[in-house]
Amino acid sequence: MSQDLVVQTRNLTKVYRDFWGRKKKIALNALDFDIRRGEIFGLLGPNGSGKTTTIKLLLGLLFPTSGEATVFGEPAGDVKKNEKIGYLPEESYLYRFLNAEETLDFYGRLFEIPPDVRRRRAGELIEMVGLEKDKKRILREYSKGMRQRIGLAQALINDPELVILDEPTSGLDPLGTRWMKDLILDLKKRGKTVLMCSHRLDDVQDVCERIAILYNGDLQTLGNVSTLLEDAARVEVRATDLRLTDEIRRDLEQVIAKHGGKLETVGHPTTTLEDLFLRIVEESKNRPGRRYTGSEGGGKF
Numbered sequence: 001m002s003q004d005l006v007v008q009t010r011n012l013t014k015v016y017r018d019f020w021g022r023k024k025k026i027a028l029n030a031l032d033f034d035i036r037r038g039e040i041f042g043l044l045g046p047n048g049s050g051k052t053t054t055i056k057l058l059l060g061l062l063f064p065t066s067g068e069a070t071v072f073g074e075p076a077g078d079v080k081k082n083e084k085i086g087y088l089p090e091e092s093y094l095y096r097f098l099n100a101e102e103t104l105d106f107y108g109r110l111f112e113i114p115p116d117v118r119r120r121r122a123g124e125l126i127e128m129v130g131l132e133k134d135k136k137r138i139l140r141e142y143s144k145g146m147r148q149r150i151g152l153a154q155a156l157i158n159d160p161e162l163v164i165l166d167e168p169t170s171g172l173d174p175l176g177t178r179w180m181k182d183l184i185l186d187l188k189k190r191g192k193t194v195l196m197c198s199h200r201l202d203d204v205q206d207v208c209e210r211i212a213i214l215y216n217g218d219l220q221t222l223g224n225v226s227t228l229l230e231d232a233a234r235v236e237v238r239a240t241d242l243r244l245t246d247e248i249r250r251d252l253e254q255v256i257a258k259h260g261g262k263l264e265t266v267g268h269p270t271t272t273l274e275d276l277f278l279r280i281v282e283e284s285k286n287r288p289g290r291r292y293t294g295s296e297g298g299g300k301f
């Protein structure tokens with residue numbers, strides 16, 4: 001196996017059986033995909049398509065019915081390799097009566113990290129996930145967003161090479177979502193490999209380089225996000241330092257027609273609702289008393 005492949009599955013198949021051993025559900029059907037070192041990979045699919053089953057197989061929490069999965073070149077069933085994996089599950093399983101520091105210390109002990117390294121890492125992670133102020137509060141008092149932050153810190157306590165994130169932005173507000181996405185991109189910059197599952201497709205589009213889409217246990221699509229999303233039948237030109245006039249519109253129409261095309265739209269590009277929201281919140285923070293005063297849709301910010 002190539003050093004550059006962190007995850008590799010071949011014909012990976014999982015059939016769940018009922019109590020009597022009768023075939024109940026083919027959750028994964030001959031799945032083939034690779035995750036390369038240092039990339040952010042998105043595993044997508046509707047509910048029940050086999051994403052969690054795939055993650056559990058990679059973590060060695062389930063065994064395949066047939067086919068194989070390797071992680072760092074080791075069989076996925078070998079749980080020793082999990083020392084190099086960080087996992088943020090969709091449902092929080094953290095102890096509600098521990099505070100943030102105690103939580104990280106607990107997971108650090110599970111990985112047998114020496115006390116001084118454990119303490120230092122816990123401190124760094126608490127700061128990184130923005131829980132410095134709340135580190136002495138028990139998790140029962142945490143909001144969903146705060147639980148997601150400490151969950152991520154927990155997933156990173158062993159300084160993993162592969163980070164598996166199940167619905168990392170679920171329950172987060174737009175600020176928390178942006179923060180989580182920046183952090184995922186930062187993990188990549190630090191050389192980590194990330195596998196994330198999410199139903200929030202805009203988030204996946206923002207951070208993932210390659211994706212796989214599952215449907216009912218079958219792989220439907222696999223590839224580079226920008227290539228998959230490219231609309232090769234259309235051409236987009238963006239210009240700056242220009243005021244759009246009827247003359248420019250006519251000229252563009254002529255040039256495009258000369259080359260056999262047809263002008264579809266010309267106009268000013270829109271930003272995303274996420275960018276607008278974040279800008280408004282930032283301005284509101286910096287300018288106490290700021291209120292909207294313009295007419296609807298016409299207000300400039």
Ligand SMILES: Nc1ncnc2c1ncn2[C@@H]1O[C@H](COP(=O)(O)OP(=O)(O)OP(=O)(O)O)[C@@H](O)[C@H]1O
Pocket residue numbers: 016017024025026027045046047048049050051052053054
């Ligand atoms: N222990 C089990 N016994 C029987 N069937 C199961 C079991 N676990 C999962 N399944 C079934 O296997 C299929 C795939 O489930 P899985 O949890 O992997 O989907 P998923 O893509 O993670 O869904 P979601 O987006 O809802 O988390 C589903 O039809 C599910 O009902």
